[in-house]
Amino acid sequence: MAAEERLGLFPLRTVLFPAGHLPLRLFEARYLDLLRECLREDRPFGVVRITAGSEVGLEDGPPSIATVGTTARVVDTTALPGGLLGVRVVGERRFRVLEHAVDARGVVRARVEFREDAPNSGDSTPDDSGLGGLRQARIDALVDALARLDPELVEGEREVPGMAWLCHRLAERLPVGLGARQSLLECDDPRAMLERVEAWLGGER
Known part of the structure; x- marks a missing residue:
């Protein structure tokens, strides 16, 4: 419980x-x-x-x-x-x-x-970060986007604490509405969070 x-x-x-x-x-x-x-x-x-x-x-x-x-x-x-x-x-x-x-x-x-965040690594053994099983290119693309939005937050570090942390930091900095941010806060699935943030980066709001 x-x-x-x-x-x-x-x-x-x-x-x-x-x-x-x-x-x-x-x-x-x-x-x-x-x-x-x-x-x-x-x-x-x-x-x-x-x-x-x-x-x-x-x-x-x-x-x-x-x-x-x-x-x-x-x-x-x-x-x-x-x-x-x-x-x-x-x-x-x-x-x-x-x-x-x-x-x-x-x-x-x-x-x-x-x-608590419910890690979901998709087609691999889950890990606590929610990053396992995801293609590194997708993770790198999000880290690159965060580095462009807030260079000081990344400062050359490519390691991030987890998918939830990465998606939350992007949501804080992207021009999306409060309803969209609230929806991301309520999401427990790192893969679903990734897809949502990727859509925002692609221009969907």
């Missing part, structure tokens, strides 16, 4: 991938309280994409959210003008929202189930 946990959520109009970085600008008391709670207890919060509604205020009720999100760990905070707090987070693990509700402070709290 997959591990379950309760998380405070940041519903946002963005998609955070595992190992992805996200800058936030916080000013609402409820989210500042949640941030302090996570820092005090050394635990992550969850980032989920808003599918309908607003990021701020609850006058029209809580926003509708995607069913799959990513835990986020704070790596840096900075005081900004106007009473804002700048926060930089890194994505860690994917999760599925099983149920959620708004607490008395206005924070969305959820019971979540963590998801």
